[in-house]
Amino acid sequence: MFERFTPAARQVVVCAQEEARTFGHPWLGTEHLLLGVLADPQAPGVSVLADLGVTMDTGRAALRQLVGRGGLSESEAEALRTLGIDLDEVRRRVEASFGPGALDYPWLSLNVPRQQARRRRPWRRHRCEQADATGHLPFMPRAKRALERAQREALALGDQYVGVEHVLLGLLDPKSNTAVEVLRRLDTDPEVIRTRVLADLGKAA
Amino acid sequence: MTEAVDAAAAATSQDPRVGLGAVAALRQLVERLEALQVGSARRHGWSWEEIGQALGVSRQAVHKKHGRR
Numbered sequence: 132m133f134e135r136f137t138p139a140a141r142q143v144v145v146c147a148q149e150e151a152r153t154f155g156h157p158w159l160g161t162e163h164l165l166l167g168v169l170a171d172p173q174a175p176g177v178s179v180l181a182d183l184g185v186t187m188d189t190g191r192a193a194l195r196q197l198v199g200r201g202g203l204s205e206s207e208a209e210a211l212r213t214l215g216i217d218l219d220e221v222r223r224r225v226e227a228s229f230g231p232g233a234l235d236y237p238w239l240s241l242n243v244p245r246q247q248a249r250r251r252r253p254w255r256r257h258r259c260e261q262a263d264a265t266g267h268l269p270f271m272p273r274a275k276r277a278l279e280r281a282q283r284e285a286l287a288l289g290d291q292y293v294g295v296e297h298v299l300l301g302l303l304d305p306k307s308n309t310a311v312e313v314l315r316r317l318d319t320d321p322e323v324i325r326t327r328v329l330a331d332l333g334k335a336a
Numbered sequence: 337m338t339e340a341v342d343a344a345a346a347a348t349s350q351d352p353r354v355g356l357g358a359v360a361a362l363r364q365l366v367e368r369l370e371a372l373q374v375g376s377a378r379r380h381g382w383s384w385e386e387i388g389q390a391l392g393v394s395r396q397a398v399h400k401k402h403g404r405r
Contacts, residue, residue: 207361214358221365229372237371 132278135285136293139174143167143298144278151268154194158236160271161302161310162194164278168302174295176328183319183327193316197309198235273308277301288332296332300325374402 133141144159147167151159168177169187180186196205203211208218225234270278281301285293302310303321311321370391377387384403388395 203361203364206357207364210354210358210361211365213354214362216362216365218365225369225372229376233372234368237368237375 132282135282135291137295139171139295140281140293140298143171143295146170148268150191154198156198156232156236157268158271159268159274160236161274161277161304161308162197162313164274164298165302165310165313166190166194168295168299171295176296176299176331179324179327179331180299180319183317183324185314185317185319189317190313193313194309197312197316273304277304277308277310280304296328300328371402374398 133144136144143164144167147159147163150166150170151157151163154163156163166187168174169180169185169190171177172181172186203218211218222234226232229237278298278301281293281297284300285291285297288297290297302308303314303325304311305321314321314324374387374391377390383395384399385395388398391398
């Protein structure tokens with residue numbers, strides 16, 4: 132899968148792993164890939180994010196807000212309180228049943244059906260089996276999907292390689308993912324980002 | 337943050353922003369709880385049909401939403 136990835140794009144994945152670990156997440160999601168992209172502000176297209184106020188610092192802060200309270204922000208927690216719902220209590224009960232972090236990443240628990248697990252495994256064996264031994268984190272389905280989208284973005288742009296810019300475009304999934312949620316939280320519109328990144332790339336070419 | 341609490345407390349039923357925000361937050365919470373419970377049901381061997389019935393939606397609806405994420 133990573134054959135045509137540039138060294139910088141591979142580094143995005145490496146940085147994403149580190150970010151995931153720093154957050155204490157046992158998997159690699161689109162949100163971590165976004166931070167991996169932000170770790171390379173010089174990369175083509177990434178300056179667009181900085182112009183919109185999305186940096187490593189704001190990105191990390193937004194993610195912390197997003198996952199800090201069962202994926203609900205402080206203001207959402209307050210809004211729930213007006214209904215008499217104590218999010219901390221909900222979280223406690225959910226984690227008592229489903230384990231730590233269950234409310235942060237409930238979709239993780241959906242990746243269980245047996246046929247699906249078998250279908251995914253070839254890909255992991257391909258890249259991550261040996262990596263698991265060296266401590267690589269498993270990819271979330273939507274992170275994998277984002278990297279597949281990155282490859283398609285490169286093809287669509289007629290590029291022979293997959294660079295950081297393509298990974299960024301791949302993350303801007305219209306079907307939404309946690310990276311998109313982080314961007315929305317920072318008052319940016321993924322559609323607008325996409326348009327501006329493409330314009331930026333066009334200018335550079 | 338205390339300001340947010342005060343603002344929410346002060347405006348509880350009057351301010352549409354607070355009311356709508358609460359509904360939106362509640363929906364977020366429901367989505368997450370649903371994902372957890374559907375995952376749990378699948379692990380317990382429940383069919384999409386059974387899950388759909390329990391949720392009061394069609395088998396197709398629940399599978400489309402949770403089948404492949």
